[in-house]
Amino acid sequence: MKIMKDIRELKVSALRNGTVIDHIPAKCLFKVISILGLDKIDNHLTFGTNLESKKLGTKAIIKISDKFFQDDEINKIALVAPDAKLNIIKEFEVVEKKVVVVPDYITGIAKCFNPKCITNAEKVTTKFTVISKKNVTLKCHYCEKITDQEHMEII
Amino acid sequence: MKNKSLVSINDFTKENHLRIIELAAEFEKKPVQDLLSGKVIATLFFEPSTRTRLSFESAVNKLGGRIIGFTDASSSSVSKGESLKDTIKTVMNYSDLIIMRHPIEGSARYASEVSNVPIINAGDGANQHPTQTLLDLYSIYKTQGTLDGLSIFLVGDLKYGRTVHSLLMAMSQFNTTFHFVSPVELKIPDEYKIHLDSLGLKYFEHTDFTANIHEADIVYMTRVQRERFSDPIEYEKVKNTYVLRNYMLSETKPGMKILHPLPRVNEINDDVDENTKAYYFTQALNGVFTRQAIITSILGIK
Ligand SMILES: [Zn+2]
Numbered sequence: 466m467k468i469m470k471d472i473r474e475l476k477v478s479a480l481r482n483g484t485v486i487d488h489i490p491a492k493c494l495f496k497v498i499s500i501l502g503l504d505k506i507d508n509h510l511t512f513g514t515n516l517e518s519k520k521l522g523t524k525a526i527i528k529i530s531d532k533f534f535q536d537d538e539i540n541k542i543a544l545v546a547p548d549a550k551l552n553i554i555k556e557f558e559v560v561e562k563k564v565v566v567v568p569d570y571i572t573g574i575a576k577c578f579n580p581k582c583i584t585n586a587e588k589v590t591t592k593f594t595v596i597s598k599k600n601v602t603l604k605c606h607y608c609e610k611i612t613d614q615e616h617m618e619i620i
Numbered sequence: 621m622k623n624k625s626l627v628s629i630n631d632f633t634k635e636n637h638l639r640i641i642e643l644a645a646e647f648e649k650k651p652v653q654d655l656l657s658g659k660v661i662a663t664l665f666f667e668p669s670t671r672t673r674l675s676f677e678s679a680v681n682k683l684g685g686r687i688i689g690f691t692d693a694s695s696s697s698v699s700k701g702e703s704l705k706d707t708i709k710t711v712m713n714y715s716d717l718i719i720m721r722h723p724i725e726g727s728a729r730y731a732s733e734v735s736n737v738p739i740i741n742a743g744d745g746a747n748q749h750p751t752q753t754l755l756d757l758y759s760i761y762k763t764q765g766t767l768d769g770l771s772i773f774l775v776g777d778l779k780y781g782r783t784v785h786s787l788l789m790a791m792s793q794f795n796t797t798f799h800f801v802s803p804v805e806l807k808i809p810d811e812y813k814i815h816l817d818s819l820g821l822k823y824f825e826h827t828d829f830t831a832n833i834h835e836a837d838i839v840y841m842t843r844v845q846r847e848r849f850s851d852p853i854e855y856e857k858v859k860n861t862y863v864l865r866n867y868m869l870s871e872t873k874p875g876m877k878i879l880h881p882l883p884r885v886n887e888i889n890d891d892v893d894e895n896t897k898a899y900y901f902t903q904a905l906n907g908v909f910t911r912q913a914i915i916t917s918i919l920g921i922k
Binding site for chain 2: 577579581582583584586587588589605606607608609610611
């Protein structure tokens with residue numbers, strides 16, 4: 466693999482080892498932090514938000530020291546930050562780039578659109594099968610109703 | 621199927637469906653047997669449904685089982701605000717099997733995840749009512765001698781009709797040709813047509829009830845309810861259009877049968893009842909045998 470070094474990544478603060486998550490929609494920064502549980506870890510964490518982005522308008526960026534994500538862990542943010550890109554940093558060098566992929570199943574994160582669903586009536590963690598990844602469409606494991614992107618609400 | 625909950629018609633495979641039909645036929649020959657002695661079956665009806673509850677209780681009683689439970693939420697701890705989880709966690713200690721009906725969609729699936737005894741879903745809101753579908757399959761099999769290659773007319777409310785959707789999903793495993801007869805406002809949702817397309821099955825949509833009815837092996841009637849229409853004038857326009865009357869049956873196949881999940885309102889005229897093609901009351905009786913088959917196979921007795 467070609468090792469790439471991106472000078473712009475170093476602007477906020479240099480990261481020796483860890484992960485940079487870029488191209489997060491600015492309004493979803495804190496959702497991403499919460500989905501990944503970054504508010505509960507002791508690692509060094511820096512983030513910038515309301516940065517200019519040609520694609521997203523405004524974007525946010527997170528840098529986490531000494532943290533490397535498993536694919537199924539990072540893919541959880543696909544619902545809120547589908548365009549997110551990850552740079553894996555080792556000794557100040559970008560050693561790997563990753564994009565997020567919408568997973569086949571989603572636990573928690575999204576709310577079922579059906580007001581009559583058990584997940585909206587009792588303390589039940591939502592579970593969905595992803596039936597379309599392009600325009601993300603979820604089928605509730607409990608009420609079997611469809612929640613499409615337009616009606617999707619992140620918990 | 622032993623210890624497996626029956627929550628959704630999609631939980632059972634084609635083989636499972638055929639097995640239930642086979643067992644139901646056995647119970648029809650010998651409905652009174654001492655198979656459930658020593659077993660306690662809970663019937664938890666969080667909303668009343670007398671017809672369904674009596675059918676289940678009849679099925680259990682004929683097999684010598686005992687029943688505990690409640691017939692509506694107001695007579696239970698639920699009225700004191702107990703969660704579904706707590707009710708199930710309690711009742712599972714007293715019973716070998718829980719049959720539940722609940723107005724909230726997905727409640728039976730959730731109950732099956734917190735319970736250590738199997739759950740039979742007797743209706744969860746507008747979502748699923750799988751024992752109704754299995755008794756429909758048994759009725760179709762019994763009257764037609766097969767489930768394969770039949771022509772089924774689904775009539776009435778095809779948009780919200782839970783029984784229609786489940787029957788469609790189950791029958792789509794058997795090379796069925798579907799005819800959908802409904803007012804425009806209550807058309808079959810696209811997701812079901814996409815499903816049939818993916819299987820390469822033929823279907824036709826009609827707004828005129830009698831079109832092609834001579835092709836039908838089964839006419840499955842449902843209620844068209846006033847509250848489904850946003851515009852009351854639209855309801856007034858169609859309310860008498862999807863009513864089956866005896867004279868309409870003259871050109872139909874001799875072995876054709878009319879099914880209805882009951883209760884009916886006016887969608888089948890009384891003059892149809894005496895026609896040998898009317899099958900809806902026998903269909904209700906088939907429900908008892910089908911439920912005997914489901915209960916005993918889930919308990920691992922059959
Ligand atoms: Zn749901």
